[in-house]
Amino acid sequence: MSTNSTSIIADLARMRFQYKSELAVYTEKLSDGRLLFCGFQDNGTIIYEHADIADKPSFDLTIDGESLDYGWEFRDFDSVTDERGNTTGTLTLQHAAKPIGLKVVTRCSGFGFFRRSVEIVNLSSDTTCGLTNVTPLKGSLWSITDNVADNLRDDTVSPYSVGRFKDLYWANEGKFAWQDVPVNTGVFFNSTFGMSGHSSPFFILRNNINGGYFVCQMGWSSNWKTAFFADYFNDSRLPNRINLNFEVLPVTPAPARLIAPGETISAPDMHFGMNHVDLDSAIQSLHAYLRQSVLRQAGDGAQPVIYNQSGYMVPGYKLPEMSEAGLQAEVDIAAELGAELFMIDAGWYGNNGTAGADWGNTTGDWYAADILPNDLHPVYAYARAKGLKCGLWVEIETAGSKSKLAQAHPDWFLTKYGQTFPRVLDLSKPEVKDFVESEIVRLVDKYQLDMFRLDYNSSSHEGGFNLKDGRNENTHWRHMEAIYEIFERVGRKYPNLQLENCASGGGRTDIGIVSRFTTTWVSDWFKMPRTVRILNGMSMALPPEFINRSYTPGMEGNLDTHMHAIMMAHPMLCGVVPSLAAASPAMMACVKKYIGIYKNFIRTFHRTAKVYHHTPVIPGADGTGWAALEYVSEDRTKAVATVFRLINAEENRYVLKFKGLDKQAIYTVRIEPEGSAFEAGGYALTREGLEIELDTALTSQMIMLTKNK
Missing domain, CATH: 3.20.20.70 (Aldolase class I)
Incomplete structure (x- = not known):
C-alpha cells in the first residue's frame, strides 16, 4: 500500500529528471557531459526548463588525479516504486574517455526527503584505478533575483545561515548553533579524528530572505567536510542574483580506494530534504523519513x-x-x-x-x-x-x-x-x-x-x-x-x-x-547542564528514541532533573546506588517513578513522536538560560514536555507554550516532581501556555498531557 507521495518525471529526450517527494521537487539534467543540479523547490511547483540553473554540477569525481566532472554519456534510466510508495530512479552513465561507469540512484522517500547513492564502476578488464576524491552531492539553492540589493539592506543582512554542531571535541557534542554565510564568502566545517564525530556531517541551511530550510546528512563514519558559498552577482553584465552553493564529501588521503577491474564501490549515501514551514517541521520531516526508510x-x-x-x-x-x-x-x-x-x-x-x-x-x-x-x-x-x-x-x-x-x-x-x-x-x-x-x-x-x-x-x-x-x-x-x-x-x-x-x-x-x-x-558526558544541551542538539539530527542518555555517579543538581533528561531520550542507568543495602529509599523511589513514566507513558509514543525544539540554540560553555523540549504523539492524544533551568538564567520564570497539541481538545495535565494534576484546554496551553517557576539552577519540571475522551 502506498503511503508516500513520490514520483519521478524522466524526460529522456532532454535528459532532464525531476524527483518529487511530497512538496519537494529536485531537478537534474545531463547536459554537455555533466549531470547538473538544476534546482530544488519546496512548494510542489514543477520547474520549467528555462528556469533551470545551468552551470552547477551535482557531484564531483576524480579518478587517478583526473577530474571526471564532465564527459558523461547516457546509458540507461529506470524507476521502480515499492509498497510504501517510495520511488527510486537509477541513472546509468559511462565516461567517454575513462573506463568508468556510474549508477546515480535517487530515492524519493516521502516527507520531502531524498536519498542519493552514487555507485562507481571500474569498467576496465585489466587495470586498477584509484579514487582520488568524490563529492556525492553538491548544488545551488535559492536563486534569488528580485530586489536582492534592497533585501540585503546594504550588506547588513546575510542572505543565508547554516545550522550545525559547532564543536568537534569530546564531551561537546550537540552544540547546535547558526552561523551566517555572508555574500561572496566561503564557510566550511570538517572532522579530523578519523571518525565522523564528535560532531556530525549534518547541517540545516536557512534562507534568511525568502524563508525555507534545507536539511542534509551524509552517511559516513570517518572524516568529512561540508562547505558553503553565498554567490552574489551584481554588475553591469549580469542581473542581481544570489544563490547558496553547498557541497558535502568524505575526506581521505588519495587514493582513498583502489577499484579493481570490474569492481563497484559506493560513495557515502546522502540524505536531504527541503521544507518551507518552520524549523520544527523540517526536523519532524527528517525524523519521519529516518524512522520509516533508514x-x-x-x-x-x-x-x-x-x-x-x-x-x-x-x-x-x-x-x-x-x-x-x-x-x-x-x-x-x-x-x-x-x-x-x-x-x-x-x-x-x-x-x-x-x-x-x-x-x-x-x-x-x-x-x-x-x-x-x-x-x-x-x-x-x-x-x-x-x-x-x-x-x-x-x-x-x-x-x-x-x-x-x-x-x-x-x-x-x-x-x-x-x-x-x-x-x-x-x-x-x-x-x-x-x-x-x-x-x-x-x-x-x-x-x-x-x-x-x-x-x-x-x-x-x-x-x-x-x-x-x-x-x-x-x-x-x-x-x-x-x-x-x-x-x-x-x-x-x-x-x-x-x-x-x-x-x-x-x-x-x-x-x-x-x-x-x-x-x-551521542556523548558520554552526562553531567548537568551540558547533558541537556547534548540531548537538545542531537535530537535534531536523530530521533530521540535512538539517543542514549544516562544517569551516572557524581552528578550535580537535582535528581528529578537528571531523570527528566534521560527519560526524554533512550534511558540508561549506571551507578544509581553502590548497593541495595546502602540505597536511599527516597532515591530509589524517585528513579523507579520515572522508569515507570518512561515505560508506561513516554515509550508508548516515543518512536513516532513529533519533536518540538522550543530552545534550538542553547548558548554558553555548558548551557545557559532555559531549555525546553516537547514530544507529541502522531494523533495528538499524548504529549510530554520538560522545561530545564540551566545556569545563569536571568529570570525565575519560563512560559511554555505548547506547539503540537489539538487546540480543540481538553487535556489532563500532570506535572512532576510536584505531582499536581488538572485539566486544561489545548488552545489555552498553546496560546497562553504554562508558567514554570524555578528559582534555582539545575532544576526542571516534566509536564505530561493526555487528551480526554
Whole structure:
C-alpha cells in the first residue's frame, strides 16, 4: 500500500529528471557531459526548463588525479516504486574517455526527503584505478533575483545561515548553533579524528530572505567536510542574483580506494530534504523519513531500559572489584529499579590478572578474565531469572598492547608513516575483517546476547596506508566498508538483536553507522547542564528514541532533573546506588517513578513522536538560560514536555507554550516532581501556555498531557 507521495518525471529526450517527494521537487539534467543540479523547490511547483540553473554540477569525481566532472554519456534510466510508495530512479552513465561507469540512484522517500547513492564502476578488464576524491552531492539553492540589493539592506543582512554542531571535541557534542554565510564568502566545517564525530556531517541551511530550510546528512563514519558559498552577482553584465552553493564529501588521503577491474564501490549515501514551514517541521520531516526508510529496528522496536554495571564498578578503581558476586549484586539493583536489560561493560576480558584495572590494554582477547573463573554464564543466568535481557560491551576494532591477539598478529594493526598505530586493528585487511565478524557472531551465540555494544575509543586521524600494487591506499574507506558490511550481516542474522553504537561517547553519530544500529551514544558526558544541551542538539539530527542518555555517579543538581533528561531520550542507568543495602529509599523511589513514566507513558509514543525544539540554540560553555523540549504523539492524544533551568538564567520564570497539541481538545495535565494534576484546554496551553517557576539552577519540571475522551 502506498503511503508516500513520490514520483519521478524522466524526460529522456532532454535528459532532464525531476524527483518529487511530497512538496519537494529536485531537478537534474545531463547536459554537455555533466549531470547538473538544476534546482530544488519546496512548494510542489514543477520547474520549467528555462528556469533551470545551468552551470552547477551535482557531484564531483576524480579518478587517478583526473577530474571526471564532465564527459558523461547516457546509458540507461529506470524507476521502480515499492509498497510504501517510495520511488527510486537509477541513472546509468559511462565516461567517454575513462573506463568508468556510474549508477546515480535517487530515492524519493516521502516527507520531502531524498536519498542519493552514487555507485562507481571500474569498467576496465585489466587495470586498477584509484579514487582520488568524490563529492556525492553538491548544488545551488535559492536563486534569488528580485530586489536582492534592497533585501540585503546594504550588506547588513546575510542572505543565508547554516545550522550545525559547532564543536568537534569530546564531551561537546550537540552544540547546535547558526552561523551566517555572508555574500561572496566561503564557510566550511570538517572532522579530523578519523571518525565522523564528535560532531556530525549534518547541517540545516536557512534562507534568511525568502524563508525555507534545507536539511542534509551524509552517511559516513570517518572524516568529512561540508562547505558553503553565498554567490552574489551584481554588475553591469549580469542581473542581481544570489544563490547558496553547498557541497558535502568524505575526506581521505588519495587514493582513498583502489577499484579493481570490474569492481563497484559506493560513495557515502546522502540524505536531504527541503521544507518551507518552520524549523520544527523540517526536523519532524527528517525524523519521519529516518524512522520509516533508514533506521533499524529490532523486534517490536521498543527500546529497553538499560542498566550498565560500571557505575560503582569502575575499571581501575574496583569499587567493588568486578567479580561474579559483584555483577550479580548489580543485577539485583537493576531488577529492583525496573530496568529491562543488564549490560556488562568494559573490563570483563583478558586473562592476565589486570583485566578490570587495565581494560584498554587487554581488548582483543574476548574471553572472560581470571577474575571471572566461571565465565559470564552464571551472571547472565541470574539476570535472566530476574526477567532481564543481557548485553555485552566489546571494542571489537581494537587490540590492546597486553592482549594475546596483539602478540600473535602484529601485522593486523593500522600502519602509518612506517609505524604501527597502537590499538587500532586494520579492517581493510580481509583476514582482520573476517576475524572481527567471527568474534561478534561467536560472542552473540555463546552468551545468547540481546544487545551487542560496539565501542571505539581511538582516533586514527587521517588513517593508515597499505601498499597495494605499488600504491599506498588509505585505510579509511575499506575500514568503513568493512564495519558497515559486518553489521548489516549481523543485523540480518539476528533480527531481534539490539545493536548499540558507541565511539568514545559521540565519536560516530552519523547516519551511516547509526542506520545499522538500534541505539546510539551521542556523548558520554552526562553531567548537568551540558547533558541537556547534548540531548537538545542531537535530537535534531536523530530521533530521540535512538539517543542514549544516562544517569551516572557524581552528578550535580537535582535528581528529578537528571531523570527528566534521560527519560526524554533512550534511558540508561549506571551507578544509581553502590548497593541495595546502602540505597536511599527516597532515591530509589524517585528513579523507579520515572522508569515507570518512561515505560508506561513516554515509550508508548516515543518512536513516532513529533519533536518540538522550543530552545534550538542553547548558548554558553555548558548551557545557559532555559531549555525546553516537547514530544507529541502522531494523533495528538499524548504529549510530554520538560522545561530545564540551566545556569545563569536571568529570570525565575519560563512560559511554555505548547506547539503540537489539538487546540480543540481538553487535556489532563500532570506535572512532576510536584505531582499536581488538572485539566486544561489545548488552545489555552498553546496560546497562553504554562508558567514554570524555578528559582534555582539545575532544576526542571516534566509536564505530561493526555487528551480526554
